[in-house]
Amino acid sequence: MLFRRLTDLSYQRSVAEAFGFYIAYFLLFLVIAAVIGGVSALSSNEEEAVLQMAAQLGVATVTVASLCLAFLILHRKNLLQQPVSIGIAILAGICAMFGGALLGLLPVAYLTMKQPMPKRA
Numbered sequence: 001m002l003f004r005r006l007t008d009l010s011y012q013r014s015v016a017e018a019f020g021f022y023i024a025y026f027l028l029f030l031v032i033a034a035v036i037g038g039v040s041a042l043s044s045n046e047e048e049a050v051l052q053m054a055a056q057l058g059v060a061t062v063t064v065a066s067l068c069l070a071f072l073i074l075h076r077k078n079l080l081q082q083p084v085s086i087g088i089a090i091l092a093g094i095c096a097m098f099g100g101a102l103l104g105l106l107p108v109a110y111l112t113m114k115q116p117m118p119k120r121a
Helices: 015-041 047-076 083-112
Strands: none
Touching: 015 047, 015 083, 047 083
8 A cells, every 4th residue: 555554654665555655645734834924924915026935935834844844753763863864854844845745755765664672672
C-alpha cells in the first residue's frame, strides 16, 4: 500500500511507501502553508506586500515543519546519535528554504526508509 502507516514515524518504509509519505505530507504542508499565508494576508491592505509576506510565511512554515518532521523521525527511530542522519535532517530544512515542500520533503522521505535502531536500556 502506498499510503500505509503515514503517522507512524518509526516505521521503516519501502521506496513506494516513502513516495506515498512524500505525496501525503506534501499536500498537508501545502494546506498548512496556504492557511498561514492566507490568514496573514488578511492583516494587510497592500496587495503586493500581502502576496510577498504570504509567500515568505509559507516558506518559513514549510522549513520549520520539514525540520520538525525530520527530527521527529530521527527521535522515533532512535537515530539522533548518528551524525549522518542529523545532517540529512538539517538538509531537509535547507532544501525547504530554497525549494519549499517540494524539495524539503525529499530528505524527510529518505529518512523514513532508514531502519530504526534498538532502544538502549
